[in-house]
Amino acid sequence: MKIALFAGDGIGPEIMEQARRVLDALNLPGIVVWEGDVGGAAYRRHGHPLPEETLQMARAADAILFGAVGDPECDNLERHLRPEQAILGLRSNLDLFANLRPATMYPGLEDMSALRPEIARQIDVLIVRELNGDVYFGEKAMRKLEDGRRQGYDFMSYAEDEVRRIAHVAFRAAQGRAEKGTGGKLCSVDKANVLETSQLWRDVVIETAAEYPEVELSHMYVDNAAMQLVKDPGQFDVVVTGNLFGDILSDQASMCVGSIGLLASAALGERQTEFGTFGLYEPIHGSAPDIAGKGLANPMAMILSLAMMLRHSLGREADADRIEAAVAKALQDGVLGGDLGGDAGTVEIGDAVLARL
Numbered sequence: 001m002k003i004a005l006f007a008g009d010g011i012g013p014e015i016m017e018q019a020r021r022v023l024d025a026l027n028l029p030g031i032v033v034w035e036g037d038v039g040g041a042a043y044r045r046h047g048h049p050l051p052e053e054t055l056q057m058a059r060a061a062d063a064i065l066f067g068a069v070g071d072p073e074c075d076n077l078e079r080h081l082r083p084e085q086a087i088l089g090l091r092s093n094l095d096l097f098a099n100l101r102p103a104t105m106y107p108g109l110e111d112m113s114a115l116r117p118e119i120a121r122q123i124d125v126l127i128v129r130e131l132n133g134d135v136y137f138g139e140k141a142m143r144k145l146e147d148g149r150r151q152g153y154d155f156m157s158y159a160e161d162e163v164r165r166i167a168h169v170a171f172r173a174a175q176g177r178a179e180k181g182t183g184g185k186l187c188s189v190d191k192a193n194v195l196e197t198s199q200l201w202r203d204v205v206i207e208t209a210a211e212y213p214e215v216e217l218s219h220m221y222v223d224n225a226a227m228q229l230v231k232d233p234g235q236f237d238v239v240v241t242g243n244l245f246g247d248i249l250s251d252q253a254s255m256c257v258g259s260i261g262l263l264a265s266a267a268l269g270e271r272q273t274e275f276g277t278f279g280l281y282e283p284i285h286g287s288a289p290d291i292a293g294k295g296l297a298n299p300m301a302m303i304l305s306l307a308m309m310l311r312h313s314l315g316r317e318a319d320a321d322r323i324e325a326a327v328a329k330a331l332q333d334g335v336l337g338g339d340l341g342g343d344a345g346t347v348e349i350g351d352a353v354l355a356r357l
């Protein structure tokens with residue numbers, strides 16, 4: 001099993017180190033670990049946030065664990081050289097179009113939620129975000145109009161095959177949860193009252209639904225979904241939505257469960273390896289420059305991303321369960337980082353998870 005670790009910049013290396021300790025502790029047979037440069041660190045060393053050799057390594061791996069990128073010292077570079085291009089480039093070059101972002105309430109953390117505990121307790125949602133289309137990848141420009149006014153421009157589009165493949169991922173996830181008895185509902189979130197991309201999205205989701213009669217499908221406009229997510233998050237099981245809406249709703253969901261430092265994600269494509277589905281795994285948060293280098297970052301989202309990697313790409317479900325249980329136990333025992341109102345540092349949290357593993 002070839003695993004590529006791309007720590008990135010900001011808090012990336014600190015949290016990756018803790019995930020690496022957990023990975024090493026599992027002592028998996030037949031594992032090869034590579035390390036590659038991405039983001040601001042890669043720009044400094046190679047003049048590009050996603051060097052060719054990193055991309056080659058990514059292509060040759062069975063799974064990728066990604067820290068974070070977003071070095072503010074690179075903010076003034078041209079857009080194609082900015083650190084964020086590393087993650088966008090990996091997602092698009094590797095055709096990782098399906099982003100799974102689970103948000104579940106951990107027992108004992110209800111008081112840390114931005115919501116009232118009795119409401120927060122009900123959260124168990126899987127957000128399925130389309131990752132390779134939408135306004136993020138459309139033509140963009142900063143141009144001058146004839147009268148001299150500046151105009152920014154981003155083109156938003158979805159083709160029906162792009163919608164269909166993410167819809168299938170979401171329906172299969174909802175079906176899986178129905179079979180396990182933990183769910184079975186799919187809510188498709190769009191803005192079909194205003195956007196043509198959303199009208200197509202809704203039409204294709206409805207067409208796809210015919211293949212999944214056991215899944216209960218509903219539709220919601222994104223503005224209402226944002227409201228419902230804080231009003232009554234327990235109503236959601238699986239949510240499927242486009243790239244932009246999914247980005248925003250998943251950060252919002254993170255605060256409902258307590259902290260962005262707890263949310264892991266998987267970016268999957270269609271390629272199968274010997275062990276599972278090829279994918280890239282990363283916390284949903286960014287490089288947190290405000291706390292980088294201080295040993296304050298919560299590595300749990302990173303460690304939980306490792307668990308998702310073991311489950312989806314490496315066929316090691318039992319190891320994934322063990323890691324998730326160790327994190328849940330640490331939280332229950334009150335091992336809380338600053339993001340959760342506690343005072344445990346990055347290494348201390350890593351120690352606590354390892355001890356419970």
Ligand code: NAI
Pocket residue numbers: 011067068069070071072084087260261282284285286287288289290291296297298299301337338339
């Ligand atoms: P951010 O997610 O980096 O930080 C938002 C807030 O959450 C900050 O106050 C930060 O300290 C806190 N935070 C984030 N992760 C934490 C953790 N593990 N433990 C404790 N606190 C944590 O978002 P922000 O500030 O908007 O972006 C910073 C940079 O990261 C930007 O350059 C942005 O483009 C980039 N970014 C990169 C992503 C990626 O690598 N996939 C995703 C999102 C943003």
Ligand code: MG
Pocket residue numbers: 247248251284
């Ligand atoms: Mg985001």
